[in-house]
Amino acid sequence: MFTRIALFILINVAVLFVAAVVLRLLGLDQMLNERGGLNYESLLVFSAVLGFGGAFVSLLISKWIAKRMTRARVIERAQNSDESWLLNTTAQLAAQAGIRTPEVAIFPSPEPNAFATGASRNKSLVAVSEGLMRGMNREQVRAVLAHEIGHVANGDMVTMALLQGVLNTFVIFLSRIVGHFVDRVLLRNERGFGLGYFAATIAAQIVFGILASVILMWYSRRREFRADAAGARLAGRGAMISALQALKHSYGKDRTMPESMAAFGISPAARSGIRQLFMSHPPLDDRIQALNSIRRLS
Numbered sequence: 001m002f003t004r005i006a007l008f009i010l011i012n013v014a015v016l017f018v019a020a021v022v023l024r025l026l027g028l029d030q031m032l033n034e035r036g037g038l039n040y041e042s043l044l045v046f047s048a049v050l051g052f053g054g055a056f057v058s059l060l061i062s063k064w065i066a067k068r069m070t071r072a073r074v075i076e077r078a079q080n081s082d083e084s085w086l087l088n089t090t091a092q093l094a095a096q097a098g099i100r101t102p103e104v105a106i107f108p109s110p111e112p113n114a115f116a117t118g119a120s121r122n123k124s125l126v127a128v129s130e131g132l133m134r135g136m137n138r139e140q141v142r143a144v145l146a147h148e149i150g151h152v153a154n155g156d157m158v159t160m161a162l163l164q165g166v167l168n169t170f171v172i173f174l175s176r177i178v179g180h181f182v183d184r185v186l187l188r189n190e191r192g193f194g195l196g197y198f199a200a201t202i203a204a205q206i207v208f209g210i211l212a213s214v215i216l217m218w219y220s221r222r223r224e225f226r227a228d229a230a231g232a233r234l235a236g237r238g239a240m241i242s243a244l245q246a247l248k249h250s251y252g253k254d255r256t257m258p259e260s261m262a263a264f265g266i267s268p269a270a271r272s273g274i275r276q277l278f279m280s281h282p283p284l285d286d287r288i289q290a291l292n293s294i295r296r297l298s
Helices: 005-025 028-032 040-070 081-097 130-135 138-153 156-186 195-235 237-250 259-264 273-278 284-293
Strands: 103-107 114-120 123-129
Touching: 040 103, 040 114, 040 123, 040 156, 081 103, 081 138, 081 195, 103 130, 114 138, 114 156, 123 130, 123 138, 130 138, 138 156, 138 195, 138 237, 156 195, 195 237, 195 273, 195 284, 237 284
Parallel strands: 103 123
Antiparallel strands: 114 123
16 A cells, blocks of 8 residues: 655655755854854754755655656556556546546566555556556455555645654754753763764664654554545445455565565555554554444445
């Protein structure tokens, strides 16, 4: 199913690191130092620019990155009956959901999987694996497509970018406060930003970044239930449950999706113990149970 989290975080880290280095070289970090103390207003603006900048850059290039990481081939013109059906079915579901038809692609993988990504509801991409097309019947594939269309129609891409931006902002803001406290209070450095500030800031940013990822993954799991419900409305509850059951049957077999793209896929990666906090998808059994508990789909 649709998720962008692992790749989203990876791109954010890279963007934030590069931006922080550039701003440091330009001397803008010194704006945060006011008579030996932090200028909290400037720090908050600084954090928001970096935080939301990283999130939205990753959002804008997510479709481009996803195509290249999965080697997805966009179907410009159908070459066979399966591709023709795929294009027509996606267009029909998009019309039902009230969005512009996404780009449709197929990527080489024996694993039954699919993902959707893009910068907005009307500039999105839906891709399915070769294994999905071979291993599921058309009713199940249609349900998977409906789930992906549900993600797009729900505006999950922009919502995730906004949440990532907020989390980035607080990670940057709080880590620099910790760095300042360690440098000025514990190490008693009175001149500029010392080594203690930078070491403590980096360490705090890692810790706060991990906590932010837990929040982001929790939200990602919540939105999977909503996308399942949307898929059930568009393709039928029975078809959506059948598709999830087919994924459960193939779970763990022929897993070839790149690790950084695992959160994008419909089939979740296995986790145990504390690693469950970093799952982008709920367990398939929980998703099937949630669909079974819905008495009426409006």
